Amino acid sequence: MRLFLSGVRTQFWLIRRQPDELLTLCTIPFTVVMMLSIVMHAARPDLVANAFLAPTLIGLWGFATGLATTVLVGDRWIDALPLGMAAPGSLHPVYLGRISAVMVLGVVPLGETWLLGKLLFGVTPAVHHPWVFWAAMAASVFAMIGTSLLLAASMLLSKNSNNYLNFLSFPIYVLSGVMVPVQYLPEFLRPLSDVIFLSWSADLMRDAMAAAPVTAVGWRLLAIVGLGVAALVAGRVLLALTLRRARELGVVTYA
Amino acid sequence: MSVRVRDLTRTYRKGKGWRPKGEEVTALAGLTLDVPANEVHGLLGPNGAGKTTLCKILSTVLLPTSGTAEVLGHDVVTGAAEIRPRIGIVFGGERGLYGKLTARQTLRYWASLYKIPDAVAKVRTGELLARLGLADKADDLVETFSRGMKQRVHLARGLVGDPELVLFDEPTTGMDPVAARDFRELIGELRDEGRTILITTHDMDEAEAVCDRVTLIDRGRVLATESPRGLAAMSGPHRWVEAETSLDVTGIPGVVDTETRNGVLRVKTTDDRAARAVLDFLLDRGVRSVHAVPPRLEDVYLDLIGRRGMEV
Numbered sequence: 366m367r368l369f370l371s372g373v374r375t376q377f378w379l380i381r382r383q384p385d386e387l388l389t390l391c392t393i394p395f396t397v398v399m400m401l402s403i404v405m406h407a408a409r410p411d412l413v414a415n416a417f418l419a420p421t422l423i424g425l426w427g428f429a430t431g432l433a434t435t436v437l438v439g440d441r442w443i444d445a446l447p448l449g450m451a452a453p454g455s456l457h458p459v460y461l462g463r464i465s466a467v468m469v470l471g472v473v474p475l476g477e478t479w480l481l482g483k484l485l486f487g488v489t490p491a492v493h494h495p496w497v498f499w500a501a502m503a504a505s506v507f508a509m510i511g512t513s514l515l516l517a518a519s520m521l522l523s524k525n526s527n528n529y530l531n532f533l534s535f536p537i538y539v540l541s542g543v544m545v546p547v548q549y550l551p552e553f554l555r556p557l558s559d560v561i562f563l564s565w566s567a568d569l570m571r572d573a574m575a576a577a578p579v580t581a582v583g584w585r586l587l588a589i590v591g592l593g594v595a596a597l598v599a600g601r602v603l604l605a606l607t608l609r610r611a612r613e614l615g616v617v618t619y620a
Numbered sequence: 621m622s623v624r625v626r627d628l629t630r631t632y633r634k635g636k637g638w639r640p641k642g643e644e645v646t647a648l649a650g651l652t653l654d655v656p657a658n659e660v661h662g663l664l665g666p667n668g669a670g671k672t673t674l675c676k677i678l679s680t681v682l683l684p685t686s687g688t689a690e691v692l693g694h695d696v697v698t699g700a701a702e703i704r705p706r707i708g709i710v711f712g713g714e715r716g717l718y719g720k721l722t723a724r725q726t727l728r729y730w731a732s733l734y735k736i737p738d739a740v741a742k743v744r745t746g747e748l749l750a751r752l753g754l755a756d757k758a759d760d761l762v763e764t765f766s767r768g769m770k771q772r773v774h775l776a777r778g779l780v781g782d783p784e785l786v787l788f789d790e791p792t793t794g795m796d797p798v799a800a801r802d803f804r805e806l807i808g809e810l811r812d813e814g815r816t817i818l819i820t821t822h823d824m825d826e827a828e829a830v831c832d833r834v835t836l837i838d839r840g841r842v843l844a845t846e847s848p849r850g851l852a853a854m855s856g857p858h859r860w861v862e863a864e865t866s867l868d869v870t871g872i873p874g875v876v877d878t879e880t881r882n883g884v885l886r887v888k889t890t891d892d893r894a895a896r897a898v899l900d901f902l903l904d905r906g907v908r909s910v911h912a913v914p915p916r917l918e919d920v921y922l923d924l925i926g927r928r929g930m931e932v
Contacts, residue, residue, distance in 0.1 A: 371732035375725070382720040382761065444715035451679040452733040453704040453781075459733065612683050614640070615632055615676070 368454050372462020376436070380470070389427035393474050396420040397481045400544075405486060414574040415546070417478055417490045422543045422567055424474020425509055430530050433467040433513035436460060437521045437604075450608060457601055464513045468506050475502065490574055497582050498573035504586050505566040508593025512562065514600030521607050542567045562592035621690075622785050622816035623655035623678060628687035630673050630840075647673040649840035650687065657784075660807055660817040662831035664824070664917075666925060670840040671820040675787050678818070679709050692784055705734065708783035710774050712790035719763030723754050723773050726762060727780050734781035741780075748776040752806075768799030775806065786810060788819040792826055804830050824918035834917065836924055843924045852915045859895035860919065861887045863902050863910035872897050888919070 380386055400416035437460060440446045449456050483489050492498050516533070523529060538544050540554065541563035547555060558564040565588045572579045628651045635642025648670045655661045663671045676682035678691050680700040688695060694702040718726060724745055731741035749758045752772040757765065762773055771791065778786055792800045807830045810817055821827055827834050828848045836843040836851070844851060858876065863885050869875055874894020879886045889895045895912055902910045 367735075367738075368732060371729060375721070375729045378722075378725050379718065379720050443717065444711065445718065447676070447681045448709060448711070448716045448730075448777075449733060450681045451704060451707070451709050452730070453701070454733040454735050610638070612681060615630075615673075615682050 366458075368458040369462040369465075372459040372464075373466040374462075375459075376463040376466035380432075380466070386432050387470070389424055389431050390473060390477060392427065393420050393424050393477050394481055396423055397478050398485065401482060401486045401488070405488075413488055414490045414571055415544075417482060418567060418570055418574075419538075419544050420478040421475045422505070422541075422563060422570075423538060424477070425468075425471040425505065426534070426537065426543075426563065427474075428467055428471035429509050429513045430516065430533050433464040433510075434516040434520055434530060436463050436467070437517045441521060450611070456608065457604060460517065460604070461510070461514060464517065465510050468510045468513060471506060471509060472502065491576075492574050493576045494573040494579050497579050498570055500582075500586055501566055501569040501573060501589065504589040504593070505562070505570075508562040508566070508589050508596065511593040511595070511597030511600060515596040515603065516600075518600050518603040518607055521604070537561065537563070540564070546571070560592065562589050562596075565589045565592070621654055622657045622659070622692055623653065623661075623818065624688075624690040625651060625653040625674070625678075626688045627652060628674070628677065628689055629685045630670070630677065630682070631685045647840055648677075648684075648687075651837070651840060651842055653835055653842060653845065655816060655818060657816050658811060658814055659832045660811050660819070660830055662827040662834035663818065663820040663837055664822070664827055664834055664921060665837035666822075668839075669837045671837055672789060673840075674837070675709075675789050675818070675820055679707060679787055680704055705781060706784045708778035708781055708786045710778035710786060710788045710791055712771070712774075712788075712792065714767070714770055716777075717762050717770060717773060720761060722759045722761055723749060723765075723776070724758045726773055727776055730777050731780050736781065744780060744782070748779055752776050753802075768796055771799060771803070775803075779810075783815065785816045785818065788817065788821075790820060790822070792821070792823060800826065824916065824921060828917045836921060838925050844920075848917050851917060851920050854920055854924075856923075857891040858915065858919075858923070859889050859892055860913050860915055861889065861895050861898045861902075861910065862913045863887075863907050865902060865905075865907045865910070867902065867905060867907065869898055869901060872901055874898075886913075 397420045400419050404412045404416040437446070440449065449459070479489060520529065539550070540558050541561045542550070542558060543563060547558045547564050547568065550558065565585055569579070569582070569585045569589070628648050629646070630648040632645045632647060633640040633642050634645060651670065651674065663674065665671050673682065677684050677689055677696055680696050680703055683697060690696070691703045692706050696703065721729065727745040727748060728741055731745060736744065749755050752775055754769065754772055754776065757769065762770060765773065792803055804826070807817055819827070819831065831848060833845060833847050834851060835845040844854060846854065864883055865885050869885070869887055870878060872894070874890040874897060875887055876890055877888040887898050889898055899910060899912065
C-alpha cells in the first residue's frame with residue numbers, strides 16, 4: 366500500500382508541474398459546444414443527457430490515453446525504468462498508484478461539462494437516479510484504472526506507442542456508445558462493444574439520468590467492475606511478463 | 621568478496637518479436653572478476669566492451685546467459701531480492717531523473733522504492749542533500765539544475781538506500797572539472813564509510829585518481845586486472861618522453877608513436893636506449909623542458925586495447 370500511495374503522491378507532484386499534461390481539459394469545451402449545439406439546434410431535449418455524457422466520458426478516456434497510459438513509456442524514455450527494476454520495491458503498485466492519480470483527475474471533465482452546459486447553453490441535465498449515476502461513475506473510474514494499466518503495459522512493448530494511442534480515440538468512442546447509443550450500431554459490432562466497459566458505463570449513466578426506473582443496476586455495475594478487474598489482472602500479468610522478458614533479453618520493446 | 625563473477629557470458633539476439641531469433645551478438649564472453657569488499661574498482665574499456673552489460677547483470681536488471689555472478693554473497697539470478705536493497709546504482713548524465721520533481725521529491729520517491737520508512741526517508745533525504753551540497757536547492761526542480769547538480773542528485777538517489785555496493789555507470793559524463801574533483805572526493809568518503817565502489821568509465825585520469833584496482837575489458841573479456849600503478853608496469857620495455865616542443869622526432873630509431881596535447885609532445889619509444897636518443901636529440905636542439913615520464917594508465921590501455929578508442 367505504501368508503494369501505491371508513493372506512486373499517487375509522485376504523480377500528483379509531476380502533474381502539478383506539467384499543466385500541459387492536462388490538455389484534455391482544454392478539449393472538453395469544444396466537445397461540449399459541438400454536442401450541445403447539435404442537440405439544441407435540432408430541438409431534441411431528449412438527447413441532452415447524451416450531449417452531457419459524451420464529453421464527460423471522452424474526458425475520462427482522454428486522461429487514460431493521453432496521460433495514464435504513457436506513464437510507463439515515459440519512464441522507459443528517461444531510463445528510470447531500469448533503475449526501478451533494480452530497486453527492491455515492486456513496480457506494479459507504484460505504477461498503479463501513478464495511473465490512479467491521473468484517473469482521479471478524470472472526474473474533472475464531468476464538472477467541467479456541467480458548468481459549460483449551464484454557462485454557454487443555460488441547460489443542466491436532470492439526474493433522476495443520482496446514486497446509480499455516481500456508482501456508475503465510480504465503477505467507471507476504477508475500470509479505467511485497470512484498462513490504463515493494461516494499455517500502459519501494452520504500449521511499453523512498442524517503440525511507437527503514440528501511433529496506437531491515436532487509434533484508441535474515435536473508434537472507441539463509437540464502439541462504446543459514448544457518442545451514439547450502442548443500439549444504433551450495426552449488429553455485428555455489438556459483441557465488440559460488450560467487452561468495452563465504457564459501453565456499459567454510458568448505458569447505465571444514460572439510464573440513471575432518465576426518469577424511468579433503472580433495471581439490473583447491480584449486474585450492470587458488476588459488468589463495469591468485472592471488465593475493470595479483468596483489465597487490471599491482464600495489465601499486471603503483461604507488465605510482469607514484459608519486465609521479466611526485459612531481464613532475459615535486455616530489451617523492453619517488442620518491435 | 622563484494623562481487624564474484626565466474627565465466628560470465630551474455631549474448632543478445634538481434635531482430636524483432638517476443639523472442640528475437642536473429643544474429644547472436646556476444647556482449648560478455650566468459651568474464652571472470654573479483655571485487656573485494658571496500659575496494660574502489662574501475663571497469664575500463666571502449667564502447668561495446670561489455671562494461672554496462674556487466675553492471676546491468678550485477679544490478680539484477682539483466683540475466684546472464686551462462687556463468688555465475690554473486691553480489692554481496694548472493695547469486696544475481698536466484699538471490700536478486702536479497703541483493704537489491706543492498707546496492708545503489710548511479711548513472712551519468714541526465715538519464716533516470718524526473719525533471720519535474722524537485723531534488724527532495726526525487727529522493728522521497730526513490731526512498732519509497734527502497735522500502736525506507738517515511739520518517740527515516742525524510743531524515744536521510746535531508747542528510748544526503750546537505751552532504752552533496754544541494755540543501756539550498758532541495759526544493760528546486762531538477763530540470764533547472766546544471767549538469768553537475770543533476771549528477772549530484774543522481775549520487776544522492778544512488779545512496780538513498782544506504783548501499784553496501786555502489787555501481788557507477790559513466791558517473792562523470794558531462795561534469796565540469798570542479799564537479800569531477802568533488803566527485804572524486806566523494807568516492808573517497810564512500811570508501812572510508814566501508815562501501816564497495818564499482819565504476820565504469822572511459823576517463824583514464826578518473827580511474828587513476830580514484831580506483832584501488834582497475835579491470836580492462838574488451839570484447840566481453842578481461843584483459844587485465846591490476847592497481848593503476850601495477851597496470852602501468854605492464855607496458856613492458858616501452859619508455860615515454862615529454863617535451864614542450866614542436867620538433868619532429870619520428871625519424872629517430874625506436875620512436876613508436878608521438879602525440880601532442882596542449883603544446884606538450886609525448887613520445888613513446890621502444891626501450892631505454894631509444895628514450896635516451898630522443899632526450900639527447902631534443903637537448904641538443906635547445907629544448908629545455910624535457911623529461912622521461914612513467915607510463916600513464918591511458919598508455920597501457922592503448923597498448924592493450926589498441927587505438928580503437930571510442931569505436932565499437
